Amino acid sequence: MSEHTLAAKSAGQLNDEMLSSMRPPTWRWYGLAFFLGAVVAWGISAFTYQMMTDLSVTGLDRPVMWGIYIANFVFWVGLSHSGTMVSAILRLSQANWRRPILRAAEAMTVFSITVAGLFPVIHLGRNWVVYFFLPYPNQRGLWPNFRSPLLWDATAITTYIIGSSLFLYLGMLPDLAVVRDRAAGWRKKIYAVLAMGWRGTAREWVVFRQASTLMAALIIPVAVSVHSIVAWDFAVTVIPGWHSTIFPPYFVIGAITSGVAAVITLMIIIRRVFHLEEYLTPLHFDNMGKLLLVICLLWSYAYFVEVQTTWYAHEPIEWEVWSFMSGKYTPLLILMLIGNSVLPIAGLCFKKVRRSVKAMLVITLLVNVGMFIERYLIIVPSLSHKNMPFVWGTYSPSWVELSVTAAAFAGFTLMYVLFAKFFPMVAVTDVRELGVRHTDISLGRAKVHSLTEEK
Amino acid sequence: MEKLTSPYKWGMVVDLDRCTGCGACVVACQAENNVAICGKQEIAEGRNMHWLRIERFWVGEYPDVRVRFLPVLCQHCHDAPCEPVCPVYASYHNPEGLNGQVYNRCVGTRYCGNNCPYAVRVFNFHDHEHAWPPPLDNQLSPDITVRPRGVMEKCSFCIQRIRRAKEDAKAEGRSIKDGEVQPACAQTCPAEALAFGNMADPQSRVARLSRSPRSFRLLEHLGTHPSINYLKGGGREHV
Amino acid sequence: METLGTFKDVETATRAVEGLIKTGFPEETITSLTSASYPDGVIVKTDQRTWFRWAAVGGGIFGACSGFLLAAGTAWLYPVQTGDKPIIAFYPTGIVTYELTMLFAILGTIVGMFLEMGIPPWSARPYDPAISEGNIGISVSVDSREQMVRAGKIMEAAGALSIRH
Numbered sequence: 001m002s003e004h005t006l007a008a009k010s011a012g013q014l015n016d017e018m019l020s021s022m023r024p025p026t027w028r029w030y031g032l033a034f035f036l037g038a039v040v041a042w043g044i045s046a047f048t049y050q051m052m053t054d055l056s057v058t059g060l061d062r063p064v065m066w067g068i069y070i071a072n073f074v075f076w077v078g079l080s081h082s083g084t085m086v087s088a089i090l091r092l093s094q095a096n097w098r099r100p101i102l103r104a105a106e107a108m109t110v111f112s113i114t115v116a117g118l119f120p121v122i123h124l125g126r127n128w129v130v131y132f133f134l135p136y137p138n139q140r141g142l143w144p145n146f147r148s149p150l151l152w153d154a155t156a157i158t159t160y161i162i163g164s165s166l167f168l169y170l171g172m173l174p175d176l177a178v179v180r181d182r183a184a185g186w187r188k189k190i191y192a193v194l195a196m197g198w199r200g201t202a203r204e205w206v207v208f209r210q211a212s213t214l215m216a217a218l219i220i221p222v223a224v225s226v227h228s229i230v231a232w233d234f235a236v237t238v239i240p241g242w243h244s245t246i247f248p249p250y251f252v253i254g255a256i257t258s259g260v261a262a263v264i265t266l267m268i269i270i271r272r273v274f275h276l277e278e279y280l281t282p283l284h285f286d287n288m289g290k291l292l293l294v295i296c297l298l299w300s301y302a303y304f305v306e307v308q309t310t311w312y313a314h315e316p317i318e319w320e321v322w323s324f325m326s327g328k329y330t331p332l333l334i335l336m337l338i339g340n341s342v343l344p345i346a347g348l349c350f351k352k353v354r355r356s357v358k359a360m361l362v363i364t365l366l367v368n369v370g371m372f373i374e375r376y377l378i379i380v381p382s383l384s385h386k387n388m389p390f391v392w393g394t395y396s397p398s399w400v401e402l403s404v405t406a407a408a409f410a411g412f413t414l415m416y417v418l419f420a421k422f423f424p425m426v427a428v429t430d431v432r433e434l435g436v437r438h439t440d441i442s443l444g445r446a447k448v449h450s451l452t453e454e455k
Numbered sequence: 456m457e458k459l460t461s462p463y464k465w466g467m468v469v470d471l472d473r474c475t476g477c478g479a480c481v482v483a484c485q486a487e488n489n490v491a492i493c494g495k496q497e498i499a500e501g502r503n504m505h506w507l508r509i510e511r512f513w514v515g516e517y518p519d520v521r522v523r524f525l526p527v528l529c530q531h532c533h534d535a536p537c538e539p540v541c542p543v544y545a546s547y548h549n550p551e552g553l554n555g556q557v558y559n560r561c562v563g564t565r566y567c568g569n570n571c572p573y574a575v576r577v578f579n580f581h582d583h584e585h586a587w588p589p590p591l592d593n594q595l596s597p598d599i600t601v602r603p604r605g606v607m608e609k610c611s612f613c614i615q616r617i618r619r620a621k622e623d624a625k626a627e628g629r630s631i632k633d634g635e636v637q638p639a640c641a642q643t644c645p646a647e648a649l650a651f652g653n654m655a656d657p658q659s660r661v662a663r664l665s666r667s668p669r670s671f672r673l674l675e676h677l678g679t680h681p682s683i684n685y686l687k688g689g690g691r692e693h694v
Numbered sequence: 695m696e697t698l699g700t701f702k703d704v705e706t707a708t709r710a711v712e713g714l715i716k717t718g719f720p721e722e723t724i725t726s727l728t729s730a731s732y733p734d735g736v737i738v739k740t741d742q743r744t745w746f747r748w749a750a751v752g753g754g755i756f757g758a759c760s761g762f763l764l765a766a767g768t769a770w771l772y773p774v775q776t777g778d779k780p781i782i783a784f785y786p787t788g789i790v791t792y793e794l795t796m797l798f799a800i801l802g803t804i805v806g807m808f809l810e811m812g813i814p815p816w817s818a819r820p821y822d823p824a825i826s827e828g829n830i831g832i833s834v835s836v837d838s839r840e841q842m843v844r845a846g847k848i849m850e851a852a853g854a855l856s857i858r859h
Contacts, residue, residue, distance in 0.1 A: 011729070011828020054604040055563075056580040061501030063574050065565035125563020125578065125605025132543045132562050135768055142544070142560075143768035147779055147786045150542040150564060155790050159797040166804050178729055181823035197813045199821050201833065202740040204811045205731040210744050211807040218750070218803065222796045229789065237570045238536045238677050383569060387674055388527070390510040391574040393501045432730035432828075452733045459775075538776035548775040680778075 006435035014435070015178060018426040021274040022179065025421060036414035043407020046400045047122060055125055057400045064383040064395035069123035071375040072405055075258070076116030076412075077157070077230050078251070078371065082259030083109030083164060084223040086291075087171070088216035096451070097287050099430045100279040103175075104270055105263045106168040107423075111415040112262075113164060115408050117157050120150070122404060149233045156226040163222050167215050173198055173208065174429040227255045234378065241321035241382030250302040254371060257295045257340065261367035264288050266416075268361045270425060279426060282355035289354030296344040296367070303341070317387060325381035328394075332373050339370025459550040462630060464682075465612055466552070466654035467641070468664040469526055471687040473648035474509075476524035480640035480649065481507050484528075487613060487639035489595050489602075491583035502580045506610040507640055526649070528640070529554060529575045529610035530673065530681030537567035537576065545607070552654070552682055553612055563605040572674050576609045612651070613638035633659040654682065697842050698727070698820040698833045698858045699849030707737055707830040710852035717848060719834055719841075727821070727831030737830065746806030753802020754795050761794030762787065820858040829855065 006014070025033075050057050060067050083106040090098030121130050133144055133154055144151055177198040180191035198204060231251035234242040244250075264285065271280040310318050326333055347353045347363050354360065385392050397405075419425075437452040484490060484507045491504045510525040531554045538546045538554065545561040548554060568576040582604040587595060595601060598615035602608050613636075620636040633652050641649035652661040664670070665684040672681050701707040707726065714724055726737040734740055765787040773781040808814075825831045832854075834845045846857045 015827065054580060054582045055578075056497075056500075056502065056582075058580075060565075060580065062503075062568065062577060063501075065568045065578060120564075123564075125565065125607075126561065126603075127563075127605075129562050132560065135764060141772060143772040145539070145542055145544045145774070145776065146765040146769060146790055147539045147776060147783050148542040148566070149540065150566060152786065152789050152793070154542075155793045159793045159800075162797060163800045166800060170804065170807070174729065178826040181826035196808065197815045197819075198811075199819065200727045200729050200731075200825060200831075201725045202728075202732075202734075202738050203725060204813070205728075206734075206740055206742055207744050207746060207807055207811050209731065211746065211803060214747060214750060214803050215800065218796060218800050222793075222800075225789075225792065225796070233566075237540070238572050238679075239569065386574055387572040387677070388510070388574050390508070390512075390525075390527075429730050436728075436730045436732055534778035536777065539779050541776070544772075544774045544776070546776070548777065550775075 006431070007438055009435075011432060014432055015182070015428060018276070018279065018428045018431060019179065019182070019424055020276075021270070021420040021425045022422065029417070029421065033414065033417055036410045036417065039410035040407045040414060043404045043410070046403035046407070050400050051127055057398060059396050059398040059401060061393055061395065063386050063391050063393050064380055066123070066379055066383060067395050068376065068397040068401045068405060069119050071372065071379050072408055073116055073119035073123075074230055074251070074375045074379075075372050076112045076119070076408065077227060078255035078258040078375070079262050079368075080109045080113035080116060080160065080164070080259070081223050081227060081252070081255035082112070082263045083107070083168070084219050085256050085259055086263050086288075087167070088220045088223075091212060091216040092220075094453070095287070096434060097284050099434060100276065100426050101263065101267060101284060101288070102171060102427045102430060103168075103425055104266050105259075106164070106171055107416065107419050107425075108259075108262060108266060109164045110161070110168050111412050111419070113157065113161050114415070115412050117161060118408075120153065149229065149236055152229045153233060156222075156229045160222055160226045163219050167219050169194075170208075170212060170215055171427065171430075172423065174200065175424040175427060178428050179424055223255075224252055227252045234382075239382050239386055240315075240317040241325075242378075244306065246302060246306055250306065253295065253298045253302050254374060257292070257299045258368055258371040260288065260292045260295055261364040261371075264292065264360055264364040265368070268357055268364075270420070271357070274420070274425060276426060279431065282357075285357060285360050286351065286354045289348045289360060292344060292364070292367070293348035296340060296348070300341040300345065321382050321385050324385045325377055329377055329381065332377060336370040336373040336377065339366035339368075340374065343367075461550040462655060463653050464552040464655040465531070465617065465636075466652065466661050466665065466682040466684070467528075467612070467638075468650040468661050468670075468684045468686060470648045470650070470664075471523070471525065471685055472669070473646040474524045474526060474644075475646050475648075476509050476511060476522070477645065478509055479643045479645060480526060481505055481509060483639040483643035484610070486594070487596060487599075487616075488611070489599055490608075491579075491581075491586045493581075497581060500580075502578075504577045504579070504583070504608075506575075506577065506608070508575075525685075526640075527573055527575060527673070528683070529612075530573055530679065530683050531612060533680035533682065534678060536570040536572065536677075536679060540566040540570050542566070551617075553614060553617075554609075555614070556607065556609055556611065558600055558602050558606050558608065561606045563607070565607065568607055572677055572679065576607055578607050579604045695836050695842060695859070696820050696833045697836055697845045697849070698822060698831050699846070699852075699854035700822045700824050700856050700858075701830045701832065701849075701852070701854055704732075704737065704830065706853040707832055710832050710849045710854065711738060713848045713852050714832075714834060714845060717844065719845065723835040725833050727825050727833055729826045729828065737832075744810055746803065746810040749806025749809070750799045750803040753805075754799035756802075757795040757798025758791055760798070761791035764794065765790035822856060822858060824855065 086105040087102045121127055124130060135144055176191055176195040180188060180195045183191050228248035231247040235244060235247035237243055267280050271277060310322050343366055344363055380395050384394055438449060440447050440449050490506055493503045507528040510527055512523045514521045514523055535554050538548055543560050543562050545557045546567045565578055568578055579602055584601055584603050617636050620631050624631045638651055641651045650661050650664055652659040654662050667686055669686040669688045670684045672684060699710060711724055715721055721739060724738055766782045769782050822831055836842045836845055849857060
C-alpha cells in the first residue's frame with residue numbers, strides 16, 4: 001500500500017480492513033472448512049487402514065522402499081522455508097514492502113513444517129513404536145542412534161517447529177493486543193492471555209524490535225540446516241543418484257523456490273478472499289516476482305550442474321539412473337523443467353508479467369507442481385535402479401498414499417483457514433508503522449515523501 | 456570404552472565355478488529361518504522375502520548362450536552402509552563380524568533397506584505372522600522368531616546355529632572347530648559351493664579359499680568390505 | 695503507580711509530554727503507549743539498550759552443552775558398533791550440538807525478551823483499548839496521590855480524551 005493512502009485512512013479504518021478476515025464466518029467459510037475437514041478425515045481413515053492392515057496397501061516394494069510419503073516429507077519441509085526466508089530476510093534487509101506479507105509467510109512455515117513432521121511417522125512399518133526415536137532414559141539402557149541422519153531430522157524438525165512457532169507468535173504479539181482490544185467476551189479473555197499484557201510502551205517496542213531482528217537472524221541458519229539435514233538423508237547413502245555433494249545446497253535452493261512461490265500464491269488468494277487489494281499491490285508482486293526469478297535461476301543452475309557432471313563423467317551406474325529417470329518419467333521431467341525453469345525465468349523477466357496477478361498465480365502454482373515432481377523424481381528413480389540390476393524394480397503410489405497426500409494438502413489449507421479466522425492475517429501494526437513514519441517534506445521545488453528509518 | 460573383540464570372525468566363500476543354480480540353498484534358508492512363504496502375487500509385487508537369492512544372467516547370443524548364477528545373501532560388510540543409518544540401533548555390527556538385525560527394536564523406517572547396495576534386506580510389507588495356519592506352524596524353528604509386519608529382516612549367517620555351536624564348545628571347554636558351524640545354505644548345497652567358517656583362523660577352509668587367485672568381492676568399489684568372497688576362474692569374467 | 699492519558703494525535707500527545715517535563719516530571723518516568731511504533735524521540739526518548747541478547751547467548755551455551763551430551767553422551771552410555779564409524783562421531787555430534795544450540799538460543803531470546811519487557815505483568819497496569827484504534831497514550835510513573843492529580847491535570851489541559859489510573 002502506498003504510504004499516502006495509509007496516511008489518508010484513519011487507524012480504525014486500517015484496522016477494520018486488515019482484520020477483515022476475522023469477521024464472523026459466512027456459510028461459505030463453513031462450507032470450505034467442512035470440505036477440507038472431510039478430505040482430512042478421508043486421509044486419516046486411509047492411514048488408519050494402513051496402520052491396521054500392513055504396508056502392503058502402499059505401492060512400496062523392494063527396492064523402492066521410500067515413495068510418495070517421503071516425497072511429501074521433503075516437499076513440505078521445503079515449503080516451510082517460505083516464511084523464514086521471506087520474512088526473516090526481508091526483515092533483516094529492512095525492505096518496507098515486506099509488511100503486508102510477513103504474517104502469511106510465517107504462518108505458512110509453521111503449518112507446513114507441522115504437516116512435514118507427520119510424514120516420518122506415517123511411513124513407518126511399526127508406527128506404534130515411534131517412541132523408540134526419543135532419547136529418554138529407560139530401564140533397558142537404550143538410546144537412539146544419533147549417527148543416523150533420521151535422528152538429525154528429528155532434532156532439526158523439532159528445533160524448527162519450535163523456532164518458527166515462536167517467530168510467528170513473536171511477530172503477532174502487538175497485533176494480538178489490537179485484536180484483544182477489539183474483541184469481547186470469552187474471545188477477549190483468550191486474546192488477553194495470548195497478548196501477555198502488551199501495552200505498546202516505548203520500551204516494549206524497543207525490545208520487540210531488537211528481539212524480532214535477533215529471531216530473524218537466528219531462524220535463518222536453522223532453516224538452512226533443516227533442509228540440509230533432510231538432504232543428507234539422501235546424500236550420505238551409497239545409492240547412485242543420491243550420493244551427491246550438491247544435495248544440501250540444492251535442496252535449500254529448491255526449498256526457497258518452493259516457499260517463495262507458495263507465499264506468492266497465498267498472497268494472491270488472501271488478497272482476493274479478504275479484499276486486501278489496497279494492501280497487496282502490484283508493487284509487492286513485482287518485488288516477490290523478482291525474488292522468485294532469482295531463486296528459479298539458482299535452482300536451474302544447480303540442476304544443470306548436477307546433470308552436466310553426471311553426463312560428462314558418464315559413470316555407468318549414475319548415468320543409468322539418469323537415463324532410466326528421463327526415459328520412464330519423461331512427461332513428468334518436462335513438466336518439472338517447464339514449471340521450475342522455463343516458465344518462471346521467461347515470464348518473470350517482464351515487469352508486466354510480474355505485476356499481473358493472474359500470470360503470477362499460474363507461474364507460482366506451476367513452480368510448486370514442478371517442485372513436488374522434482375522431489376518424486378529424486379527419490380523413486382534412484383531407488384528403482386540401484387547397484388544390483390537383478391533387483392531393479394518400479395513403484396507407483398497406491399490410493400492410500402494418494403489419499404494421505406491429498407489430506408496433507410487439505411490439512412495445511414484447513415489450518416490456514418482456521419488461522420485466518422482467529423488470528424490477524426496481515427501484520428496490522430507493522431503496516432500502520434509505515435503510515436506513522438511517513439511524512440511529506442518540501443525539498444527544493446517539489447514536495448517529496450520521506451520515510452523515517454531505524455537508526 | 457574398549458572395543459569388543461572375539462576370536463571368531465565369520466566369513467563365507469561362494470564358489471561360482473561350482474554353483475549349479477539349483478536353488479536348494481534358498482529352500483534350506485527358508486526352512487531354517489522361518490522365512491515367510493510368499494506366493495506369486497507377492498513376488499510379482501516385488502515383495503518376496505527370500506533371504507538368499509540366486510541371480511541368473513544369460514550371456515551371449517544363440518547358439519552360444521551361457522548362464523551364470525550368482526547367489527546373493529547378506530554380505531555382512533565390515534563397513535556396512537545399513538548400520539549407521541538405523542535410527543534405533545536395530546542394525547548393528549557384532550564383535551564376530553556379523554551384521555545383526557534386532558527384530559523387536561526395528562521401527563520400520565526402511566532406511567537400511569534403501570542403503571544396502573546389494574539389496575539383500577527384505578521388509579515385511581505383508582503380515583506374515585499368520586502365514587502358517589496349523590498344522591504348518593509345526594515346521595517353524597523354535598530357535599528363531601517369526602517376524603511381525605513392519606520389520607526388516609535378512610540373512611544372519613544362521614546365528615542360531617553359531618550360538619548353538621558356541622554353547623556346545625563352551626560346555627566342552629574348547630573353541631569351535633573348523634566346519635562345525637554350517638549355515639543351512641552351506642549345509643545343503645549339493646555341489647559344495649558354499650563354505651563357511653572362521654576367517655580369523657588362517658588355517659580354516661574359508662580363510663584358505665579366500666586367498667585363492669580366483670577370489671573377488673561384490674561391489675568392491677563401494678568399500679563395504681564384505682565378509683563373503685566369491686570365487687570365479689576362467690578369465691575373471693565375473694557377473 | 696501510573697497515570698495514563700489518551701490523546702487523539704501526536705500534537706496533543708507531545709504537548710502533554712512537554713507540559714509534564716516542564717513541571718518537573720523526569721523524562722524517564724514518562725512513556726508513550728502506541729499500537730504502531732513511533733521513531734525514538736518523536737513522543738518520548740527511550741533507552742535503546744537491551745540486555746535480553748545475553749539470555750540468548752546463555753541459552754546457546756546451554757544448548758551446546760546439552761546437544762553435545764545428547765549426541766556424544768548417549769552414544770558413550772550405549773556404545774553400539776555401526777559400520778566402521780566411531781562410537782562418538784564428529785559430524786553427527788556437531789550437527790546435533792548445532793541444532794540444540796540454535797533451539798535454546800531462540801528460547802533464550804523469547805524468555806529474555808519477555809523478562810525485559812516485563813510482561814506478563816505481576817499487577818494490573820492502566821490501559822485504554824482506544825490506543826489500538828490509533829490513539830496515543832502517555833503514561834507517567836508517579837509515587838504519590840498529589841503527583842497523580844498534578845499529572846492528570848496537565849494531560850487534561852493538553853487535550854486528553856480520558857485519564858486512567
